[in-house]
Amino acid sequence: MATVTGSLAGVVPRPNTEHGLMGWLSTVDHKKIGVLYGATSFIFFLLGGLEAIMMRLQLAAPNSNLIDPLTFNQLITMHATTMVFLVVMPMSAAFFNFLIPLQIGARDVAFPRLNAFSYWVFLTGGIFINGSWLIGQAPAAGWFGYANLTSKTFSPDLGVDFWLLGLLILGTSSVAASLNFIVTIVNLRAPGMTMMRMPLFTWMTLVVAFLVIFAFPVITIGLIELGFDRFMGTNFFNPAKGGDPVLWQHLFWLFGHPEVYILILPAMGIVSEVLPTFSRKPLFGYSVVVFSGIAIGFMGWGVWAHHMFTVGMGPIANTVFTLTTMFIAVPTGVKIFNWIGTMWGGKLTFPTPMLFSIGFIAMFIIGGLSGVTHAISPSDYQQQDTYYIVAHFHYVLFGGAILGLFSGIYFYWPKITGRLLDERIGKVHFWLMLIGFNLTFAPMHILGMNGMPRRIYTYPAGMGWEFWNMLQTAGSLVIAVAMLAFLYNVWVSHTKGKVAGNDPWDGRTLEWSIPSPPPAYNFATIPHVRERDDWWFTKHPELAHGSHGHAAAPAEAHHATTGGHGHEEHIHMPQGSLLPLIAGVGQTLFVGGLILGPVVMAIGGLMMVGGLYAWCSEPINE
């Protein structure tokens, strides 16, 4: 047995380099994987944005023929699928990857190779779904894929197959990553880093990870049933044979609503790090913010059918979901007050990350309030499936999640690259984005109340919709210019950006105690944590008001900066491995083989099984 294991493991030698292409392909370093996640999701962000702009150009004027109806339906489907699964989730994962070990004082995640596997599955899954464009058969049944429009009868081409297989692939990536982060956060915290001393971002990551591992199995069941219907002729969602298309809606939204919190909680975590830093005081009501996050995590499971008020569930179900939806606004609202409380009495400065965080709060208030107006189901009967809904969730997911993520990008850029982004360009970026965002999405409230349905590729003149649509298209172009400003900023930072040093913002948590970019091992000496916001109170012991009786004590070899280089040699970091890449690509090919053919499936299957087997028996090289 040992020889078999040894010989198989030898097929793929464990690479021993951290540099060049091989360094990236074989990396198991959470920071490099975080950078890969960030860069990849940003490219998908540009792609999803391009799709949005094409839709906006088509809708700028009535009776436009710029884009044909089928392409338009493909654009709405792929824009949403991209933004949800290939942008906001993986960009949050970029932050989880880069930050969680740094915030909890660990050297890596619990399962570094699994982490790499998650990334390669995400990358190849994203390419797979978008590959449908290349053969002109992108999915066109909406990101929500309502049955029975997704059936072979009504969507006979390969679009829906690409979509459902792609989501299955991406689901394994998310679930694997989430298990990894749960184990990491629960087990790898530095001594003294109790749960209630964890940074808020780590807490929100933990909540999101639990949401993912419970939510994705639900949509997986739906997708597999849909796959059976399409590939094997079963009738789960076929009303002609006794199936029920509404079943799909329940499965989809039972996943889909927790998914909304999966998208927004990481941004809330980032904002909860940024605001205290630039207010120079701790997060107001830390435990309330933590527990409201957990409460949202639980309550998020009881509101899904508010997406279905007009399906005809009857007054009892509608009453229940009306009330649960109204009251999930409470823990969300509490967070807003706590953020304002954090800034109250502080010494506020407004560098770009702070501006994005404040923008997040200001816009999220609007998205939250319009969400309450949807919870009012009798009035939602009018708003359902109109642009009012589109306005609402863009205030939550763009004004909320995307602004929050940009806050994180500006905040952590110096930690990740060692150089700051330019402040002046950053401010131009922020204001263009905020103005463009509001020009694009605020008029959608008006259009929705004025009866404009979603997902229509054109509309006639004389409906009272022309002016607002034109304004929205102009707004979307302003957002595009804002993105150019950001790209320019990246280039400026790369070529002549100010060197950041360890702690450019006078930060509060452990990640600011180590060099930028951090060394592969993160902490030369594992820190001992004695306080929430430990690094801040280490820098300002006089402010700790003796709450734990150690305030005046000097840091004894406390943080990595004080640890000498002499320690480095004794730190064992996991060596790179190509097997996650092989197994991950193999899995995508194996699943995609249902479309791409049995040869691809066989190759993929071999790579996946062989890769995983070799992975299990891979020696720890020295």
Next chain:
Amino acid sequence: MLVPVAAGTLLLLSVACSPSDPQNTLAATGIVAKKQQDLFWTVMAWATGVFILVEALLVFTLWRFKGRGGAGEPHQTHGNTRLEIAWTIAPVLVLLTVAVPTVSLLWELAEPPKVSTEVKVVGHQWWWEFEYPGYGITTANELHLPQGEVINFHVTSVDVIHSFWIPKLGGKLDAIPGKVQSLWLRGDEPGTYYAQCVELCGVQHANMKFRVVVHTRDKFEQWVKDQRTPARTPDAGTPEAAGLLVFTSNCVACHTIDGVPGAVGKAGPNLSRFGSRQTLGAGMVDNTLPMLEKWIADTTSIKPGINSTDSAGQPTQSGALTPMPRFKDTLSGDQIKSVAAFLYGLK
């Protein structure tokens, strides 16, 4: 600053949608829409109040604490239990206040008051079929209702999920294949209203519309009488008579016309008294003779995508299951003109 902004927002919402805009949900002309509109404004008033309060608090905080104080660090507050309890309870109270009228209207709309007319609504890719069982009338894409009377709609679909919505009369109900569900509405002011499908249902979802005509009782009864009168056979030698022949040999497998022998097809819209309808192609264009000729010659020239077939003749992703043939391939120009004249004459 924020008060005018918020007041402006509300004002904008009310004036940005002109009452004459055909699908304005805030210019209700039916009792259901009116109640929904009133509830919306009630909630919106609360939401605007909260919006002003919270955004003002945010802006004030930014202004008040901007880079203040001398050398020292700010007081390191960790929280304030009383304050936090207060701002947890306050939104609960507001929500409870709003929940009462919400739940009460929800139940009020669940069951219809005294019903005057039952209408069966069937969604098709991409048109609407309306059947009045009490009157023995089946029509398409144009709904006629008596003013001030409660109509109970029984909504279903024959293919995918659609959603039945008449914005000025009231909020909507999905049309789900395999289920028949009910929605009641009441049109209180005579007039013609726009309506359209609001659930993504395929390539021509955007053009699955219909018109609703609310009549006084007298005019409604006249309409019913007209609809129940079978089509008159055109006089021999007229273009209409030639058109009838073309129709019976090309169209009857899919279209029904009361009074035309053999015209009993159900796949396409019922064309009885077609000439009296205001629109063509499910609310897409005005029903004029030239437009009708164009439609018969090639539907896709007006409604793109519904008829595309691949090289093997199979419908593609975008195709309707029962597409209307491109008759310019099989009929002469004169034949098309005559059949259009026949249909247009069915007033």
